[in-house]
Amino acid sequence: MELLIFPNPILLKKCREVEPYDQEALAVLDGMVNKLYEWNGVGLAAPQVGISKRMVVIDVRGEPSIVYKLINPKIVWKSEEIQKSKEGCLSLPLLREEVARHESVIVEYLDENFSRQHVEATGLLSCCLQHELDHLDGILYIHRLGKLKKIRAIQKFKKLQQELKEQCGGEETLRI
Ligand SMILES: [Zn+2]
Numbered sequence: 001m002e003l004l005i006f007p008n009p010i011l012l013k014k015c016r017e018v019e020p021y022d023q024e025a026l027a028v029l030d031g032m033v034n035k036l037y038e039w040n041g042v043g044l045a046a047p048q049v050g051i052s053k054r055m056v057v058i059d060v061r062g063e064p065s066i067v068y069k070l071i072n073p074k075i076v077w078k079s080e081e082i083q084k085s086k087e088g089c090l091s092l093p094l095l096r097e098e099v100a101r102h103e104s105v106i107v108e109y110l111d112e113n114f115s116r117q118h119v120e121a122t123g124l125l126s127c128c129l130q131h132e133l134d135h136l137d138g139i140l141y142i143h144r145l146g147k148l149k150k151i152r153a154i155q156k157f158k159k160l161q162q163e164l165k166e167q168c169g170g171e172e173t174l175r176i
Contacts, residue, residue, distance in 0.1 A: 011138065015047055032044050033067055041090045043131060044057050045133075048090060054136045060124050074108050082100050083101055093160075093161075093164075097145060099127075101127045101130045105120075142157075
């Protein structure tokens with residue numbers, strides 16, 4: 001499993017639904033959990049590892065630490081209240097920008113037994129759910145910024161990537 005970096009086109013594509021009892025998808029989901037910890041992320045969406053299916057794993061390292069494995073997740077309710085916080089993304093290494101999100105959400109999803117579940121979230125988990133679910137529609141957090149801020153963020157990202165390449169002697173070691 002390789003981590004895809006912006007602007008890889010797979011990251012910008014809408015993912016398809018997982019078919020019921022897709023065993024291959026379940027294996028991918030477990031692999032994604034391993035990568036989430038290996039790459040020290042709080043959330044990972046399937047397109048970030050090159051798989052264009054609607055799957056997400058999240059662990060915001062709370063106490064206790066809970067790992068969510070979500071198949072075909074959908075936001076079914078969102079609060080009117082907005083929260084702003086700095087976000088990063090494994091697919092946009094080194095970049096961090098402030099993004100406005102709904103403070104609370106309820107997300108419906110299928111678990112590994114393909115049973116319908118829901119999670120009600122606020123704060124960091126809510127923010128992370130919205131960020132990861134966006135990935136499934138080909139939306140990155142930079143797309144949630146205003147037009148000018150988005151252009152600036154992409155320029156900054158390209159510059160950071162260039163600096164990183166130069167530091168590594170042309171080698172691509174882009175993981176955070
Ligand atoms: Zn992301």
